[in-house]
Amino acid sequence: MPLDLPNRPRRNRQSAAIRDAVRETSLHAGQLIYPLFLHTDDADTPLDALPGQTRWGVKGLVEHLRHCHDDLGLDKFVLFPKIESNLKSRTGDEAFNPDGLIPRAIRQIKKSLPGVCVITDVALDPYNRDGHDGLVTDAGTIDNDATVEVLCKQALCHADAGADIVAPSDMMDGRVGAIRAALDGQSHTNVSIMAYTAKYASAFYGPFRGALDSAPKTAGNDRKIPSDKSTYQMDPANVREALRETSLDEAEGADIVMVKPAGPYLDVVRAVREHTTLPVAAYQVSGEYLMLKAAAQSGWLDERATVMESLLGIRRAGADMILTYFAPEVASWLA
Numbered sequence: 001m002p003l004d005l006p007n008r009p010r011r012n013r014q015s016a017a018i019r020d021a022v023r024e025t026s027l028h029a030g031q032l033i034y035p036l037f038l039h040t041d042d043a044d045t046p047l048d049a050l051p052g053q054t055r056w057g058v059k060g061l062v063e064h065l066r067h068c069h070d071d072l073g074l075d076k077f078v079l080f081p082k083i084e085s086n087l088k089s090r091t092g093d094e095a096f097n098p099d100g101l102i103p104r105a106i107r108q109i110k111k112s113l114p115g116v117c118v119i120t121d122v123a124l125d126p127y128n129r130d131g132h133d134g135l136v137t138d139a140g141t142i143d144n145d146a147t148v149e150v151l152c153k154q155a156l157c158h159a160d161a162g163a164d165i166v167a168p169s170d171m172m173d174g175r176v177g178a179i180r181a182a183l184d185g186q187s188h189t190n191v192s193i194m195a196y197t198a199k200y201a202s203a204f205y206g207p208f209r210g211a212l213d214s215a216p217k218t219a220g221n222d223r224k225i226p227s228d229k230s231t232y233q234m235d236p237a238n239v240r241e242a243l244r245e246t247s248l249d250e251a252e253g254a255d256i257v258m259v260k261p262a263g264p265y266l267d268v269v270r271a272v273r274e275h276t277t278l279p280v281a282a283y284q285v286s287g288e289y290l291m292l293k294a295a296a297q298s299g300w301l302d303e304r305a306t307v308m309e310s311l312l313g314i315r316r317a318g319a320d321m322i323l324t325y326f327a328p329e330v331a332s333w334l335a
């Protein structure tokens with residue numbers, strides 16, 4: 001005798017055809033943003049500490065983006081520069097050098113691939129010899145308002161070079177509004193702001209800082225430098241604070257808000273999703289990438305299945321778009 005069950009949820013799982021029809025979450029290449037590292041060298045250098053990722057020369061970068069765009073259907077890229085140590089300073093002036101690495105790369109990309117969306121990181125850590133996203137005072141604190149002034153120059157420099165979206169990742173107060181005003185003041189009303197709205201002080205950024213040599217420089221410094229970013233990045237324990245940041249960034253004119261990291265913060269993605277009508281991005285950061293990559297390389301996890309599941313989970317939590325180093329693999333799996 002069958003059990004007397006009016007509801008058998010398995011009926012909706014019994015064939016691929018039905019599963020396709022009842023699936024609630026989708027993932028496609030247009031939802032992916034691919035973060036890339038670049039440097040001034042001509043050589044493209046594979047990163048030992050981030051297997052599968054490369055620090056590109058500008059020429060190699062453009063060719064790689066052409067492949068990602070033409071063959072894989074990716075069209076959104078975010079650029080992270082490794083700046084030579086002799087160009088780093090206490091004030092981070094290289095961040096707004098119109099002939100600097102990022103503006104040069106933007107111009108090359110835009111010339112060769114006019115259809116791609118170029119997103120730039122706005123923060124001082126690659127340019128600041130103290131390794132912080134903001135300027136470090138003599139007293140060893142991060143100077144919010146002085147930093148915002150430099151960030152505005154940096155954002156303008158990127159917009160002048162042709163960036164489509166600037167993405168402030170620095171977590172200074174008031175920077176979204178100040179950058180919006182600076183952009184509009186120079187008629188860059190079409191340049192969007194993707195705000196790193198809820199960016200946590202996370203240990204999962206470790207591999208990224210190694211790739212860019214951008215970690216806080218406490219050793220051998222003539223001043224006392226904070227060893228972590230906890231006076232500006234958020235406490236991993238907090239979620240209401242993410243909503244406060246979301247309200248502020250929304251009021252200041254953000255076009256897209258972001259939660260970062262993604263996987264360990266899915267509840268934050270969900271909360272932010274329910275708090276705003278703005279599009280929500282989530283960043284699967286270097287440490288999340290490396291956990292999956294390392295386990296796959298050891299033969300412990302099935303890379304394709306676990307990566308797809310991790311991204312679907314981020315989408316299900318409420319992210320409209322995902323920044324992920326797996327973007328090219330995922331795009332080829334989806335094709």
Ligand code: PBG
Pocket residue numbers: 121123124125133169170204205206207208209229284285286287
């Ligand atoms: C710097 C920045 C960081 C990341 C993106 N932009 C590092 C940091 O805040 O220390 C991390 C990305 C990753 O780990 O993949 N403003």
